[in-house]
Amino acid sequence: MAERILLLTNQLALFTSLNEVANQNSWFVNNTVLPQEALRTVKEQYISAVVWDLNSLEFQLSLTVLTQIRELVHGPIIALFNSLNSSMRDSLYEIHIDDFCSMPVDFNHIMKIIKQRTWVYQQIPNDTDQESISAPDEPDISHLVRFHDLTIDKNHYSVMKDGADLNLTPKEFKLFKYLVNHPNQVLSRDQLLEGVWGYDIMGTSRMVDIHISHLRDKIEADPKNPIWIKTVRGFGYIFSDN
Known part of the structure; x- marks a missing residue:
């Protein structure tokens, strides 16, 4: 059986270079740019190794798909x-x-590296028949919510911008999630206090303002001219998903 590499990348130069070297070693390369197609390939074909360009996908999506591929491929990734x-x-x-x-x-x-690691895997009995595994055609990414360059991971309580974790505090995450769950809706400070902090105490609206300011510092490209969390003077705040 011919040894075959699955390559995920959107860079043609990467595919061309790896394919040339692989062919010189009598290996074949299957290239894809879609995570769904990558999963389908490892389900339907024998794949000896996987090379994954992390720059081609948002990191959390790569992590989700690679977790499933790891269960399907008895070979190096x-x-x-x-x-x-x-x-x-x-x-x-x-x-x-x-x-x-x-x-x-x-x-x-x-x-x-691929040839050496493949040899190691071949010395280990494979209890799982790759071709008989039933894998979903698409990764489960229902816990991810995307707004342009922002990604909210509801499972890990994190917000990422261009794939980098913004390291929100638990309260900042809860506040941002509350705003996102009420898109394009003006929310008063009292509503935010009750919805996020769970209580309504007179004189604590400043707490909301401070957390909004911290959120903007982390999320907005220009916190002084926000495009996501906007102030509605005299009323409160609004999360704009436009």
Whole structure:
């Protein structure tokens, strides 16, 4: 059976370079830019290894899809990246990604890693028949809510901007989620106090203003001219999803 690599990337140059090196080693490369197609490929075809360009997808989506692919592929999974912080690296290790390579990459070196790691996997009995596994055609991303460059992860209580975690405090996350759940609706400070803090105390509206200011500092490109959380003078605040 021919050894086959699944490559997810939207960069033609990456596919061309890996495909050339793989062909020289009598391997084949299946390239895709869609996570749904990646899942379908590992379900329907024998895949020896996976090379995943983390720059081609939002990180949390990559993590979700790779978690499912890890259950389907008895072979190495290698992640390519431009920038990877320790938290992202830990998350990938937790789902058993085999190796990381920073851009620009030496594909001859990657091919050697793939062949060596594949040999290791082949020494280990595979209790799971890859072709018989029933996997969903699409990753479960129902817990993710996206607004342009912002992604809300309801499961992990986090908000990401361009794939980077904004590190909201629990109260900031709850406030932002409350605003998002009432899009394009003017909310008074009293409504926010009751909805987020769970009580209505006179003289605590300043608490709302402080948390709104902190949210803007983290979410808005220009906190002084917000596009997401806007002030409606004399009334309160509004989350604009337009």
